[in-house]
Amino acid sequence: MPSHAFAATLTMTLDLQHAPLGQTVGYPSQYDPALLFPIARAGARGELGLPAEAPLPFAGVDIWNAYEVSWLNARGKPEVALARCVVPAESPNLIESKSFKLYLNSYNQTRMADADTVRARIAADLSAAAGAPVAVALILPAAYGELALGEPEGECVDGLDVEIDQYEPSAELLAVDGTRGVVRETLLSRLLKSNCPVTGQPDWATVQVSYEGPAIDRESLLRYVVGFRQHSGFHEQCVERMFLDILARCQPTSLSVYARYTRRGGLDINPWRGTAGHLPPADLRTPQQ
Structure with a gap:
C-alpha cells in the first residue's frame, strides 16, 4: 500500500x-x-x-x-x-x-x-x-x-443461473463479452449487500450500472456485485469501488453507478458516481426502501 x-x-x-x-x-x-x-x-x-x-x-x-x-x-x-x-x-x-x-x-x-x-x-x-x-x-x-415508489430502469441480471463462491469484492471477477461488441445499456441488480465497517450490520441495496462501451459480461457483473456480500465499507465507498473497478476492467467510454440502499435509523443513503456528462439520477424510492 x-x-x-x-x-x-x-x-x-x-x-x-x-x-x-x-x-x-x-x-x-x-x-x-x-x-x-x-x-x-x-x-x-x-x-x-x-x-x-x-x-x-x-x-x-x-x-x-x-x-x-x-x-x-x-x-x-x-x-x-x-x-x-x-x-x-x-x-x-x-x-x-x-x-x-x-x-x-x-x-x-x-x-x-x-x-x-x-x-x-x-x-x-x-x-x-x-x-x-x-x-x-x-x-x-x-x-x-x-411522492411515489418506483424501480430504477435497467435489465435485471439477478435471474441468471450462475455458480458463485466468492463473497469479497474483486475487480478480477469482471469481464467483457467479446461477442456483443460496443453497446449502450443499463443493468440492474437487487442483490447488493455490504456491511457496516463499525457494527457489522448488513446494508442492502439495488445497484444500477449504466454504460456505453465494450459489452459487460452479465454473469461476471452479477458475480462481482455478490462479491460485496462479506465486504465492510460505507455505502459511498462501495459505490466508488464499483465505479473504479468497472472503469478499469471493462473500459467503458461512459459510466454511471447508482445504489439505492435500504433505510436504517430513519435514513437512507443513495450514492451515485458517473463520468463527465452524466447528470445526477432521480431520487426515486424503491419498494425495498
Whole structure:
C-alpha cells in the first residue's frame, strides 16, 4: 500500500474510534450541530489508489433521505417533514450516519420559527460538516401524496443461473463479452449487500450500472456485485469501488453507478458516481426502501 494510502487509512480508523456509530449514546433534547461527525473521504479513496490531491475521476452525489424530521413551532406544537439532502462527492468529508440521526433528533424539542428556518439550519450545518455546500429540501405533509415508489430502469441480471463462491469484492471477477461488441445499456441488480465497517450490520441495496462501451459480461457483473456480500465499507465507498473497478476492467467510454440502499435509523443513503456528462439520477424510492 502506498504511504499516502496507509496514512489516510490510519486516520480514518482513528476517526471511527470516536464516532457514535456502534456506541451507546444518549438522545439529545435540544438542537446541537456538534453532534454531526464528519469522516474524511481520503482514507477509503487512498485504498482505491486515489491520491487526496488528485482530481477525482468521477462526478457524483450522495442523496440522503431522512424520514424522521420533527421540531416544535414557535408555540410549542410539533411539526414533521421529510428531508432530502444532497452531498457532493467532491466534499472532503462524508457524514457518519448515526451522528446525522442524532443531529436530526436534536430538533425534536427545539422551537423553530418555521420550516424554512429548519431547512436553512440543516443545510448550513451539513455543509460545515461535509466541507462543501449541501443542498437540502424539506417535504411537508401536504406534499406527501406526490411522492411515489418506483424501480430504477435497467435489465435485471439477478435471474441468471450462475455458480458463485466468492463473497469479497474483486475487480478480477469482471469481464467483457467479446461477442456483443460496443453497446449502450443499463443493468440492474437487487442483490447488493455490504456491511457496516463499525457494527457489522448488513446494508442492502439495488445497484444500477449504466454504460456505453465494450459489452459487460452479465454473469461476471452479477458475480462481482455478490462479491460485496462479506465486504465492510460505507455505502459511498462501495459505490466508488464499483465505479473504479468497472472503469478499469471493462473500459467503458461512459459510466454511471447508482445504489439505492435500504433505510436504517430513519435514513437512507443513495450514492451515485458517473463520468463527465452524466447528470445526477432521480431520487426515486424503491419498494425495498
